Amino acid sequence: MKRLLFFLLIGSSTSVYAQRNFTIEETVFGPNKFAPTTLYGLQWTKKNDILTHLDASYQKLIARQAKDNWTEKEIANITDLTNALRHALPQDTFELRMFPFSYDWVDDNTLAFELTTDKGVHLVEYNIADKKATVIKSYPNNIPNIEKQKHYAYSINNNILIVTESGEKIEVTKDTVDGIVNGSDYVHRQEFGIKKGMWWSPDNQKLLYYRKDESMVTKYPLPQWDSRVATTQYIRYPMAGMKSEEVSLVVFDISSRKHITLKTGEPKEQYLTSVTWDPNSEHIYVGVLNRGQDHLKLNKYNAKTGEFVKTLFEEKSDTWVEPQHDLIFVPNTPNQFLYQTDKDGFNQLYLYDTEGKLIRHLGYKDVIVTNFKGFNSNYTKAYYIGASNKGLERHLYEVELKSGKTKQLTTIHGVHNASISPSGNFVVDQFSNLNTPNIVQIINTKKGTSKELLRVHNPFEGKINLPKIEFKELLSPDGKTPLNARITYPTNFDPSKKYPVMVYLYGGSHAQMITDRWLGGIGYFDLYMAQNGYIVFTLDNRGSDARGRDFTRVTHRQLGENEMADQLVGINFLKSLPYVDKDRMGIFGWSYGGFMATSMMTKHNETFKAGVAGGPVMDWKYYEVMYGERYMDTPQENPEGYEKTSLLNKADRLRGNLLIIHGAQDPVVVQQHSMQFIEQCIKQGVQVDYFLYPTHEHNVRGKDRVHMYQKIANYFDLHLKK
Known part of the structure; x- marks a missing residue:
């Protein structure tokens, strides 16, 4: 028995000793290295x-x-x-x-x-x-922006070329003016759910495409450092309140070789979204959104003449209207389509006919449609993944088109990615939650039973010291809105000790940091910092995704204000914990998170001893039209809001140690933001740290990202470790 106990103790000791923390390289490459196994090609x-x-x-x-x-x-x-x-x-x-x-x-x-x-x-x-x-079919290699069907089309040098089924090449456009771009998906800076720049008609005879005229948009310089004498690359960058691009939609008929421009009207500075052919190739539906982004018209156009037919319906808001999805026609009913909008509070499905009559609202409770999954075989039911439980979970839902009756098909808490069988009798469901890496199962929708095909065990077990992660729910300052938070404890956590803190945040629209998926959606750098002795905390404030219209719209004309108020709730919660060292708190964010981190370091400068702001917006008047004006309106319309949210006039309030990181080739948050802030710090006699990645754009990628994370970790260790 003693020999057995000896070997058990040796084995136990060896197992514990074998576990280790992440290397800094694994903060970048670990997600692939330690990804839970799954079934591919389902x-x-x-x-x-x-x-x-x-x-x-x-x-x-x-x-x-x-x-x-x-x-x-x-x-x-x-x-x-x-x-x-x-x-x-x-x-x-x-x-x-x-x-x-x-x-x-x-x-x-x-x-x-x-x-x-x-x-x-x-x-x-x-x-x-x-x-x-x-x-x-066969296509040449490395064709950019290709649109495939019976024929295929692609854009090259800002023009469009069609190769027909017989191999004939047709030059659709021959523009040579700098600033005229045809067929690109980079229209309206890919806001409003835009993913394509060309659409084949269902009968394969017509190509619809975006024609973008940005010749009047200001050219913005990006210095290039790869030659002995630096050069300059220019991009078109319309800043808030300045001249924006003018976009049209053009139909090219292969048979007649004619171009027909849809008569989308004036003013030319408007947004053309939700572009959809009807199943008969006779009409085109377009969401026409004004530059102010508070008035949307869903319009119907004649594909042969380009003439406006009618406005099916309109959406107006005192904040903003944000179309994100094309129409989805019901396959066996060509005069009916599904439309997604959050006009009633949550992004949900609405069934319309092609004359604009609302047939039925297909929404369910406060569930937010995040991914449409198709129809059953006889097209009487539709399926979608929806966000529920205050945005933490994702489930598969079935809705009957005729009655609107909705059924939730997945029930175990977590984030599900599921699809329905042709008969509708079975669901293949792949899901995870905070403590479950991955389960793949078949659900019998009639009997309510399930059979597991795969259950994955913790991929870190016996290898990596995985910190403890917990969800928390806090209450927003409005006294009624629950906020999701995540706290990650240092490995070998001892509640009798005091630990430094790293708050990691984003805070902006269309992002959600916390979901009930494996590890709670946490990033590997957060885990790395927790393994190295930090409490890591993240909170999804109002303005972030998957919580509905009202949760988002509170940010209108004052970006950062309500978001900071919510983050302060989380910070005060941290300060109430006996094991948090209030004198050793740091904050880190990128992009909108960089804006938030800098805002906290200036506007609430008594809280953080150190901060890191990556690619930060410092003044919204330097940001682009489409995103910036949605939330802030123009600087001319909202001078008080721009003044209040600008960080350039608050550099003198900076306390603590702030490291700003920027990519010199950033075409999203241009480097001017951080340079202007640095200049203000110099004028105010305020010290600030700065690091530039000369060849990177908005995100630092690849092995250079390892360098970046090491720099951030070193910065926090320098200022927050005893």
């Missing part, structure tokens, strides 16, 4: 309730069916697929190391995927029954 086949995915070696395609109790069955493998591809592409050179992760089922025997070879990009269909591959 897809339902086209008609039957057959689930497919790759095996653990990525060499086989697996199928599962209810009749077999969802047991694995190999239906294809990389060897057979490679042989079929070599037969279909005898002149091409390629190396297939794993079965394609991204594929779609054409029918229950045929899958489609793209293969890149030395000769081009090929759309391939592979029949798993006869093990034959067929090349459906």
Whole structure:
């Protein structure tokens, strides 16, 4: 017994000793290194309730069916697929190391995927029954901004070229004026959910595209340091209150070779969003949003003439209207579509007809639609992932189009990514929560039962000292709004000791730092700092994402004010904890978070001994039109708000030690922000630290990010460690 106890103790000691903290490199590369395993390529086949995915070696395609109790069955493998591809592409050179992760089922025997070879990009269909591959289409390699259908179109040198199915090349545009851009998805600086710059009509005969005229927009210089004599690269950057770009939508008809510009009206400085073809290729729907971003019209246009047909409906607000999604037509009902808006408080689905009549609101409680997942096989039901439980969770919901009756299909707390089988009888559900790395399961929607396909254990166990993470709920200063917070304790936490604090924050719109997913959504640098003796704290203030319209709109015309008020609630909570050293508190944020960190260091300068602000907005009048004017209006319309939120006139209030980091090539928050603040600090006799990454844009990426995190950690250690 003594020998057994001795070996048990040795084994236990060795196990504990084997665990370690993250290296600084793992703050950047750790998410891939320690990612929980999962099932890749999860897809339902086209008609039957057959689930497919790759095996653990990525060499086989697996199928599962209810009749077999969802047991694995190999239906294809990389060897057979490679042989079929070599037969279909005898002149091409390629190396297939794993079965394609991204594929779609054409029918229950045929899958489609793209293969890149030395000769081009090929759309391939592979029949798993006869093990034959067929090349459906081919495209040249490295084509920018390509839009594929029966024909394909792409933009090059700000112009558009079409290659027809027969191989004919058509020059759609031939603009040579600097500032005229055709077919680019970088329109309105990709606000308003814009992800594309070209759209093929459903009948493949017309190409709709953005034409952007930014020739009147101010050119902004970005110094380049890669030559002996530095050069200058210019970008078009419309600052708040200044001249903005003018955008139009143009239809090109392949048959007639005619260009038709949609008559979207005046003024030219407006935003064209939610661009959608109707299923019959006869009309185009466009959300026309005024520059003030408080009045949206969903307009219908004739695709042949470009004429305005009618306004289906309008949205107005005393703050802002923010369209983010294209229309979704019901596949078997071409005169009905789904529209997403938060006009009633939460982003939800609304069923309209093409004359603008609201048929039905399909919203459910305060659930916010975050990801539309499609329809069932007879298009009577729609599915979506929705944010619930004060934004912490994501679940799959089913809504009947005819009645609006809604059913929540996933129930275990956490963040779910799920999809429905063709019959609607089964859901494949992949989810995690704070303490669960990953579970993949099949849910029977009729019986309410489930079967696990994969349960992943903690990938850090026995390897890494994982700090303890807890969720907290605090109350906003308005006395009624709950705020989600996350606290991460140092490893080997001792409540009788006092610890330094790093507050990590973002605080701006369209971002959420805390969700009930694995590790609570925390970043590896936060874990690294906790392992090195810091309490790390994050709070999602009002203005952040997934909490609804009213939660967001409180920031209007005064960015940073209510956000700071909420952050102070979190800071006061920290100060109330006996193990927090109130004299050793630091704050770190990037972009909007850099603005927030600097705001806290100046406006509430008694709190933090050290701060790091990365890529920070220092004055909103230097920020771009589309984002800035949505929240602040123009400097001419809101001079008091710009004065109040500017940090340039508050440099004299800076206390403590502030490190500002910026990318010299930043086209989002241009370096002028931090340079202006540095200049004000010099004039006021205030010391501040500054570090520049000469070749990086808004984010520092790759191995240089390791350098950045080491610098930040060193800065906090220098000023906060005893």
